[in-house]
Amino acid sequence: MAHAIFFYTFSIIAVISAIMVTASKNTVHSVFFLILDFISISCLFIMIGAEFLGMIMLIVYVGAVAVLFLFVVMMLNVAQQKNQWFAGHQSSRHIPVGFIISILIFFEIIIVIGGWKYKPEIFDINNSTAQTTLSNTHSLGQILYTDYIHVFQISGMVLLVAMIGAIVLTFRQRSGVKRQSYIKQISRERAEGVEVLEVQNNKGIKIDD
Amino acid sequence: MEYINIIFQEIYKILFLLIPVLVSVAMIVWLDRRVWAFVQKRQGPNVVGPFGLLQSLADALKYIFKEIIIPASSNKVIFILAPIVTMTLALIAWAVIPFGETQVLANINVGILYLFAVSSLGVYGIIMGGWASNSKYPFLGAIRSAAQMVSYEVSIGIIIINVLLCVGSLNLNDIVLAQQNLWFVVPLFPMFVIFFISALAETNRPPFDLPEAEAELVAGYQTEYSGMMYAMFWLGEYANILLMCALGSILFLGGWLSPIDLYPFNLIPGGLWLILKILLLFILFALVKAIVPRYRYDQLMRLGWKIFLPLSLTWVVLTASYLFYFNLLPAN
Structure with missing residues (x-):
């Protein structure tokens, strides 16, 4: 019974947060929901006994990939985006492409799951030495x-x-960038930085030319 | 009824672990300030209670009675969630730390991966706090710390692989038991040094405390926090430091094993040895804080990616080939 309770809790959280990823208007919130989704899915992995996969899911997706997502999304101006994406007319061009892709993914999932269900011998895992x-x-x-x-x-x-x-594609060589040389900075001597001058009275000194 | 019994038993065990951890976090703050002060020829907190031992308690009371200010333009839910996340993550990791052969809350197969995962989640408390504050300094601090923690996690992960190669198991108790003859600090000494420095960076301790560099960023991601929420960030940070010390002593210093396997030392319970080792590492942490100046940000990144990562990768190859050619690879 406990197993069922935990399973339904985690899967309900996973499904709701997956819906919220697309539904929430604030992009940063969607990334946080994505993280919640990852975490609950890794909990589900642990529940079926795949503890290694669950932990790797946490380390790789939540610990590294989602941090980079957040990094990118946090840099964007959310208020500005809202105006562009939700009030503008440009978004309508992307909707058909999105539909085609999601229909494709849907059929792919049907093929994989259906095939696994009705022709289990195709996906025979016993030929490995596991x-x-x-x-x-x-x-x-x-x-x-x-x-x-x-x-x-x-x-x-x-x-x-x-x-x-x-x-290589994103690398560009910029000119005029001042670089700090580590070794140069450490190996600097007093003589290079400071010069003691004898200043004559009422004359002054010209340092820079 | 049976379930309720089990739940109560587990809660009892969890409280038995968490309350000492929280108390020792408070004590460790005092120790940190004391060591820091002694290095600088000061006295440190010595007024409240004997030797100032109750100073942390007094500070905690002060924080509890202070007003919690939530900035008007902040993202309120995430703003409140951030210290909670930090604190929770710092505490749940203690579930797998073994204090003895049987004295562990959860003796799971992938204990070390769990610890690594939890410590890599620690970055979220900081990012959430920094972003939700909706202010310049916290945001800069959060961005810095995210980059820093992600980079140093990579080298910590590879150092852990070094140890795992010698052990052949991901279970923390197995890791401790594999060191019965020789602590890993001896054969893997360079890795221990790199682990120590990476742990400093991972927990945002000086000399890598750029996320809260007070000279540039006021207090970094904590700038907008006040009262109990600030204290929770603070406690979470110190609990994380203790956790890193515990991880270091399990990976390299033999965990709960006694240093000499002879009669009078055998009697001392393993938990005490582990605590002593954690304290030793923590005093090192405190000394580093007192004697080393802060790194510049590009130097920090350079150290992580260009020095530690190649060095630890090379050491993985070295360890693996040594174990392979001398036929020392642990049998599964």
Whole structure:
């Protein structure tokens, strides 16, 4: 019974916060709802015994990805955005694209879940060497780092290439930027910074040319 | 009826853990100020109670009776939520800290990941407080601290991987038991140093206290807070510091193991050893606060990304290859 209570609590929170992500008008609030969604989903993961996935979900999505989301969203001017997005006429052009994408995703989910339900032999997970006696951290490690190490490495490479590509595309060399050299600052001697001059009476001194 | 019994038992256990933690947080604030003062040849708080021990209590009373001011232009819900989040996250992490082989509230399989996840969630209290205040200084402080905490988390994560390679388990008790012959501080000493410095940055302690650099940002993300809400931020911060000390002593200093496995030392309960180790690390934290000047922001980022990250990654490769070639990898 306790299991059911926790399951329904977390899933209701997850669904409501997922709805609120799209429904709330303040973008920062939607990110906070997204975080709540992530947290409740990771609780659901823990409840089905996938504690490693649940924790990784917390660390990666909530601890890193959502922080970056917040970073970007907080920099935007929310009041200005409200005027643009909710009162302007420009938004109407994006709605059909959004509809097409969401219909596509909907059918994809139907295919995946329906296929899993009615033809379970397609998604046969027994062909991997995952053993049920191991804890799920061990068996995940076994699959990722022993059985499918090459695929895993290649996907890592693809991600690395994507990252470098993004950096190259957005990188621009600006001229006239003053850089601080760490070593130069530390290795500065007194003689370079201070000069003691003999000032003659009533004459003054010209320092800069 | 059975459920109610279980719930009451658990609540009893939780209170038995949380009340000492809260009291020790108050004491640790006093210790911090005392150590800080002694380094600077001052006396520190020594008036209230014997040696000034009750100073924190007096401060807490003062904060309770002060007015809580909520700025008119702030985002009220998130503004109130921020200190609550900080405080809660600082306290829930204590659930998995083992004080002995059986004296642990929740002996979960992925204890270290849980600790890491909770400490990485700690950034939200600060971001929420900074953004909801709707004011310049808190916002700048929040942005700074978010960037800082995310960067140093990466190196802490990789240092944890180093330890896990030697242990072969994510359970905190297993990590402690793996150090029975040799504490990890000996073979992984460079990692211990990096962990200590990263923990300073992760908890926004000096010399990395840029989020609340009083010279530039007044008090950073806490600027608009007052009364009990400010005190909650403060307590949460110190509870986090204690937690980081506990994590450091579990990962590197052998947790609840006694330093010498001989007769008179065996009698001392493991919890006491853990507390002594936490105190040792905390006094180091306090000393660092007293003797080191604040970092500049670009230097802080440089240290995190260009020095600590490559160093700890290299050490992962070193540890892994050493363990592999000498056939020391822990069997699962």
